[in-house]
Amino acid sequence: MQKNRFETIVHQYKDSIYSYAYYFSGSPENAEDLTQGVLLKIWQGLDRLRMEPARSWVMKITRNHCIDWFRSQRPKDRASVPLAEQDHPSEPGVYSAERDVQRMELRETILRAISRLPEKLRSLIILREIEDMKYEEISHALDMPLNSVKASIHRGRRLLREHLSSLYEREYQGR
Amino acid sequence: MTLPPRCEEVHERLEAYVDGDLSPESAQKLEDHIFVCDECREHLDLARQIAGELKTLPAKTCPDHVVEAALQHAAGSRDSFAARAGAWLRGLRYPLSPRLSFGTAAVILAVIGLLTILPVTHKKKDPPRYSREEVVHAQQVIVVAFGYVDHATALSQEIIEKENVSAKILKPIRKGLRSANPFDKKGDKS
Numbered sequence: 001m002q003k004n005r006f007e008t009i010v011h012q013y014k015d016s017i018y019s020y021a022y023y024f025s026g027s028p029e030n031a032e033d034l035t036q037g038v039l040l041k042i043w044q045g046l047d048r049l050r051m052e053p054a055r056s057w058v059m060k061i062t063r064n065h066c067i068d069w070f071r072s073q074r075p076k077d078r079a080s081v082p083l084a085e086q087d088h089p090s091e092p093g094v095y096s097a098e099r100d101v102q103r104m105e106l107r108e109t110i111l112r113a114i115s116r117l118p119e120k121l122r123s124l125i126i127l128r129e130i131e132d133m134k135y136e137e138i139s140h141a142l143d144m145p146l147n148s149v150k151a152s153i154h155r156g157r158r159l160l161r162e163h164l165s166s167l168y169e170r171e172y173q174g175r
Numbered sequence: 176m177t178l179p180p181r182c183e184e185v186h187e188r189l190e191a192y193v194d195g196d197l198s199p200e201s202a203q204k205l206e207d208h209i210f211v212c213d214e215c216r217e218h219l220d221l222a223r224q225i226a227g228e229l230k231t232l233p234a235k236t237c238p239d240h241v242v243e244a245a246l247q248h249a250a251g252s253r254d255s256f257a258a259r260a261g262a263w264l265r266g267l268r269y270p271l272s273p274r275l276s277f278g279t280a281a282v283i284l285a286v287i288g289l290l291t292i293l294p295v296t297h298k299k300k301d302p303p304r305y306s307r308e309e310v311v312h313a314q315q316v317i318v319v320a321f322g323y324v325d326h327a328t329a330l331s332q333e334i335i336e337k338e339n340v341s342a343k344i345l346k347p348i349r350k351g352l353r354s355a356n357p358f359d360k361k362g363d364k365s
Binding site: 002003006007010011014015016017018019022023031032035036039040043103106107110111125129130131150153154155157158160161164165 | 187189191194217224230234236238244250
């Protein structure tokens with residue numbers, strides 16, 4: 001019975017967990033290890049699932065596991081977290097080649113910038129923007145006031161913008 | 176580069192503006208500023224670009240071997256005791272079959288009976304409060320006390336018979352009582 005529930009949850013949320021871990025850690029290898037760890041925790045804590053919605057519960061475990069992992073890393077490893085986008089094929093026929101390249105560059109820059117955000121803001125950005133969770137859902141999952149969730153997500157995006165803006169400024173001055 | 180206060184305020188609110196989370200008044204003020212400030216307009220464009228790009232970041236697909244490893248782990252594990260107990264309890268829903276009801280009731284009654292009887296049959300004896308020496312000493316004191324009462328009674332009887340109580344009679348009585356009393360340390364002093 002437990003095993004059937006576990007199997008259902010694994011198949012339903014494996015990609016969400018893996019995506020979160022991927023964008024949080026910045027590498028497929030780390031994402032695989034983190035996903036394994038999260039699935040193990042889900043299996044161990046399956047009895048508590050009836051108390052809250054499955055998605056909130058799963059993403060809360062994922063977020064906590066990733067933050068614990070990040071904090072256990074040595075500072076020099078944290079700084080060198082790689083975030084190479086190898087498997088993002090461009091959308092054919094929509095953009096001109098030049099715009100496509102620009103967009104890919106922007107996306108890569110954003111991804112690198114995400115991996116350098118403070119871990120709490122990073123978590124919120126991933127949950128909202130990549131996992132497409134509603135503010136209310138995040139608030140419930142992380143036990144945070146709704147306004148704090150919104151303000152933190154805006155702050156995270158503002159940090160991304162300031163980072164990109166300073167990069168562009170440096171690039172402009174370098175020419 | 177230090178921004179003038181107005182621009183800083185706008186910069187802080189750009190993401191909320193892009194998400195439509197500002198009040199109509201605040202949004203209008205921000206738009207008024209954007210209209211005249213090139214730098215803030217560039218920042219607004221960038222905020223929109225970032226919001227757009229974040230929405231299009233692709234979800235990743237979990238490799239099969241990760242899922243298989245997790246499912247194998249679960250298959251090789253026994254369910255936890257809590258899980259098995261929970262499953263058993265959930266199975267005990269009304270209506271039960273008469274035989275199962277009788278069996279369950281018998282088991283419950285047997286457990287309750289055992290829990291009630293066990294404390295009686297296994298009642299621990301209290302440890303002795305006094306040592307053997309203390310008990311023997313107490314017995315001796317009681318014997319002396321009875322002897323004292325007996326002696327006093329005999330003397331009283333004698334006094335009553337004579338009806339004429341004088342100091343000459345009382346003095347030796349007191350002396351006798353004192354000598355009979357094992358707790359009177361004054362002894363024969365009078």
